[in-house]
Amino acid sequence: MSAPLAGVRADALAAVPTPSPTSDALDAATEVAQKSWAWLLDTPLRIGLIVVVGAISLAVLRRVIRKVTEHIADGSSLLDRGPLRPLGASEVGSALLKAANPLASARRAQRARTIGSVLRSGATLLVGGTVAILVLDTLGVNVAPFLASAGVLGVAIGFGAQSLVKDFLSGLFMLLEDQYGVGDVIDVGPASGTVEAVALRVTKIRDGDGTLWYVPNGTMLRVGNKTQGWAKAVVEIDVDYFADLDEVRGVLEQAAARVAQDPVIGTYLDGEPTITSIERLSAEAVTLKLAVRTAPSMQWEVARALRVQARAGLEQAGVPLAGQLDRLTAHRQSHAAAATVEAPVPGTQGASPEDR
Structure with missing residues (x-):
């Protein structure tokens, strides 16, 4: 090779730029740093946004649940608001309704507390589980195994606790x-x-x-x-087969009237009593039924008062109960004899025992 050709080749090789290993490493490090900063800025922001949206959603759900439970406790409808609100649905009217029926108010309050507790727990589990899954997915964790495990666990719990789930659902619908x-x-x-x-x-x-x-x-x-809304006091009376049924009906009507005039028991009655002439018929007795509508849970007290008054009225009228004709006759004869002995003999009133 001649000297001029060798010089030209050397100049050409010198003109071609050679890559610098230091420059490539710097570019790679810069790219990695940029990706790291982007991840650090993007991921926490997304997680924070998920948490904030979840917290706001839970707060809104809790507020709605509280409003619903308050209306359940008050016994009012969610539609009765503004112009649709009835005239009697004021604060004074609500207070009067609570004072007039404290048992119903207590029942509504208890039902509202139980339903509110169940709804709040369900909302917390739903929102919390959703937020946890979204956060794990944002961090790059594969949530498919968690979802599959949760599904399998739910199926297993459903099969293993069927009676428990049935009890909870029945209790929820009952409330x-x-x-x-x-x-x-x-x-x-x-x-x-x-x-x-x-x-x-x-x-x-x-x-x-x-x-x-x-x-x-x-x-x-x-x-x-037996104690929801209203009740009915029912008294069945068996009288002698040969008793005058019209007379017995009159006695029972008078007994019911005396109970209605009672200052305490009479306030529990609602409406007029009804008397069934012959409820049952046998060889020894005729059964009559006395029924009257009462306030809830007071039917037993009213029935006891009706029995007392009916017994007194039948005894005074001389109407025997079933199988008691002979005993009633003996009882009336003994009372008559005692009254004769105690009555003073005419013409001896005021005289001394020696003069008699």
Whole structure:
């Protein structure tokens, strides 16, 4: 190779730029730093936005739940607002309604508290679970296994706790429908008595013997409420087969009138009593039924008062009960004999025992 050609090749090689290893490393580090700063700025911002939206949503849900439960406790409708509000639905009217029916107000308040607690817990779980899943997804965590595990766990719990879920759902619908409340006398089949406590899972019932029954809500196939709205006092009286039924009806009407005139018991009556002439008929007795509508949970007190007055009226009228004709006759003869002995003999009034 000649010297001129070698010089030209050397100049060409010198003119071609060679890459600098220091420059490439600097560019890569800069790109990594930019990506890191972008991640640090973007991810916390998204997480904060998710948390803030979740908190606002939970606060709104809680406020709506509180409004709904307040209306349930007051017994008013959500539509009765502004121009649609009835004239009597004022603060004074609400206070008068609460004073007039304290039992209903207490039942509504208890139902509102229970429903509000359930709704608040459900809203917290729903919003909290959604926020947690979104935060994990933002951090780059694969949430598919969590969702699959939650689904499998939910199915397992559903199969393993069917009775528990049934009790909770039955208790929730029972509260929403206001089937019964504390202080009501109910009959649920296995137990019958006064309700002492109502929860989502069980209802506590105190029977007439003082036994406290814990009845799961899911086992109540039917519920009979004896003290809701109004009640009826029913008294059945068996009189002698040959008794004058018209006379007996008159005696029972007078007995009901005396009960209605009572300053305490009479306030519990609602309407006029009805008397059924022949409810049952047998070889020894004729059964008449006296019924009158009463205030809730006062039918037993009114029925006792009706029995007392009916017994006194039948005895005074000389109408025997079934199978008691001979005893009534003997009783009246003994009273007549005692009255004859105690009565003074004419012409001896005021005389001394020696003069008699």
